[in-house]
Amino acid sequence: MKLLTLHDLNAEDSLRFSFDGAFDQQPGVERELAPFLETLEAYAGDWMPSVVTSARQRKYSRSAVWKALEERRNEYGAVIGLHRPAHPSVSLTLNVGLTQRRPKLSVGLSVQPLSFFLAEERCRRFVELVRAWVSRYPTPYAAAHSAADRQLADYPNFGRDDETAQRDEFDKVHELFWLNVFGPKLVETVGRERMLSTPAHHVEELPTGAVLLVLRPTAADFASEESRVAQARAHIHLRPDLDFDTVLRALRERSAALAPVEPRFHPDVAPLLLRLPDEYTISERQQKIAELNAFRPPEPEEWLPAALPVDVDDLDRIPSDYEDLSDSLVAALHTKVPSILDATPESLTDLDFYFWRDNFPERYTRDLIDEHTAPALGAYLGGVLVRRLGGTWVPRLKLEESQVRVGTRVWLPFLRARRYMQSRQALLDYSLTQFFREAERGRG
Amino acid sequence: MRFGEGPLPWTIYQLVRERYARGLAFEREMVVLLEADAALPRAQRRWLKDFNQPRIETHVGVVKADLRFADVLVIEARPAPGQPPRVETFSFKSRDLTLLKEDALVAQMTADASNALRYSGGELNIVRKELRQKAEVQRVRLVYEGGVLKPRNLDVLRNVMRTAKEEIHGVEVLFR
Numbered sequence: 001m002k003l004l005t006l007h008d009l010n011a012e013d014s015l016r017f018s019f020d021g022a023f024d025q026q027p028g029v030e031r032e033l034a035p036f037l038e039t040l041e042a043y044a045g046d047w048m049p050s051v052v053t054s055a056r057q058r059k060y061s062r063s064a065v066w067k068a069l070e071e072r073r074n075e076y077g078a079v080i081g082l083h084r085p086a087h088p089s090v091s092l093t094l095n096v097g098l099t100q101r102r103p104k105l106s107v108g109l110s111v112q113p114l115s116f117f118l119a120e121e122r123c124r125r126f127v128e129l130v131r132a133w134v135s136r137y138p139t140p141y142a143a144a145h146s147a148a149d150r151q152l153a154d155y156p157n158f159g160r161d162d163e164t165a166q167r168d169e170f171d172k173v174h175e176l177f178w179l180n181v182f183g184p185k186l187v188e189t190v191g192r193e194r195m196l197s198t199p200a201h202h203v204e205e206l207p208t209g210a211v212l213l214v215l216r217p218t219a220a221d222f223a224s225e226e227s228r229v230a231q232a233r234a235h236i237h238l239r240p241d242l243d244f245d246t247v248l249r250a251l252r253e254r255s256a257a258l259a260p261v262e263p264r265f266h267p268d269v270a271p272l273l274l275r276l277p278d279e280y281t282i283s284e285r286q287q288k289i290a291e292l293n294a295f296r297p298p299e300p301e302e303w304l305p306a307a308l309p310v311d312v313d314d315l316d317r318i319p320s321d322y323e324d325l326s327d328s329l330v331a332a333l334h335t336k337v338p339s340i341l342d343a344t345p346e347s348l349t350d351l352d353f354y355f356w357r358d359n360f361p362e363r364y365t366r367d368l369i370d371e372h373t374a375p376a377l378g379a380y381l382g383g384v385l386v387r388r389l390g391g392t393w394v395p396r397l398k399l400e401e402s403q404v405r406v407g408t409r410v411w412l413p414f415l416r417a418r419r420y421m422q423s424r425q426a427l428l429d430y431s432l433t434q435f436f437r438e439a440e441r442g443r444g
Numbered sequence: 445m446r447f448g449e450g451p452l453p454w455t456i457y458q459l460v461r462e463r464y465a466r467g468l469a470f471e472r473e474m475v476v477l478l479e480a481d482a483a484l485p486r487a488q489r490r491w492l493k494d495f496n497q498p499r500i501e502t503h504v505g506v507v508k509a510d511l512r513f514a515d516v517l518v519i520e521a522r523p524a525p526g527q528p529p530r531v532e533t534f535s536f537k538s539r540d541l542t543l544l545k546e547d548a549l550v551a552q553m554t555a556d557a558s559n560a561l562r563y564s565g566g567e568l569n570i571v572r573k574e575l576r577q578k579a580e581v582q583r584v585r586l587v588y589e590g591g592v593l594k595p596r597n598l599d600v601l602r603n604v605m606r607t608a609k610e611e612i613h614g615v616e617v618l619f620r
Contacts, residue, residue, distance in 0.1 A: 076611040081547030281596035368467035
């Protein structure tokens, strides 16, 4: 059962909602938290979490929640997750602070995909859920919005450095999102009357003195021109010191940055490049796809039209030396890249991705790479050409001159591997994936 | 590819694995960074500005309830007369935090911060022979390797770091 990780949240946009609510420790955790769960059960409907996570996973029930809280409880509090594996995927993190310093209930909710909230009725129920939560656990500020757009807005710092943001917190209306809860203090900075007259889909005063403001009927169309105009208009209403055109221009830029870009990757490296966008934050995903669309790896040069003559005596021993070297790479990496054992073109793509994702050339020491990884990888790469393309080793004393004959060309896998391991960018410029493809084409 | 047919001799296998486990550059880079910081005039330092002359030691045995090793312990080499030397400690972690669920990230970070404080904060005894003394650690920092291991989602990460900071009073949590 696949539960949402932070990494998964980079792959597709979600609806993100978070808040810190006041939490009274006196009555005990179960009693104080029960209304939270009641509200969730009443309003979540078709995105209701089904799994409770702590050190273990349990099927959702009240008693599962209490058990999980008990398991994760330490001197500071307890943090647990409520999850839903699929469609939609949900990650709801509850952090109950149990110290005098931090009597808070911190809630972080992600529902993926965001398109799930195109339906007005679902959005309306979501608003009701938030209203009930923040009425029971008052918060100075809360917002629900596209996760990608929240990140582009630099939530919760809004352009401030971490220190300033932590000191000043939500001291003014820095941004306006799809759903906003302004606590009494924030309401005062704007003026209650002014805030209640904001042009928006729904503005409501809560019994706590907070104001609930919903910009539009649905959360998912936040990037449309109509939504952006409404967002800018409402924002400058709350912040008359801001200029409408400037605010709108910034919002349009955010919409442009999030507009889907179709992947059209260079075919020789496409299997590798297809896996890269998930590794960037959701807010830079489209821009990265555009960059990768433009990426053209240099044509492989690590081949010779005619082989250098064999300059070693003990020809029988040589292939076994290459195998030893290659096996030591398998020993080092097979837990990280299990497919390395298969020695197929897909294994090479998996290795490319692993080295790139881990930023291996820059995160591991140079002596390890130069003395072991690069030569061992050369031997492994040569071995794949031998095994999958019917190649034959043409050994040389110097490893980097060692060759594999495939068809009419001889290839230099050790040289390729050394170039490849120079930097993270070199992994893409000199990928194993592309090298294999080129050798395969030249097999003739 | 012989590996599929029969495993490597266990000793070779283990040697290679250990070599890769030790091959991470992060801790060494952090030490180089701290040494470079220590060499700067005090006013220009970023990490060690509360020392006159910081002495940087790695893998220093410290005892509270039991023996633990501080990744880096910095001690004042020129304390003011009559004053105990200032001591600060650093814990380094190379964890891939991106593959965690949000609740697990909070739990991991609070556990790391809480351990850093428990084992290398407060009053402790330095075991290393030439430094052997009772000391009060003034500042504890937990430094995670940043870059590719740092969660990309700053919205979530900042919230988690703020929580860890609020909960575990006395530890600074940073990414490098």
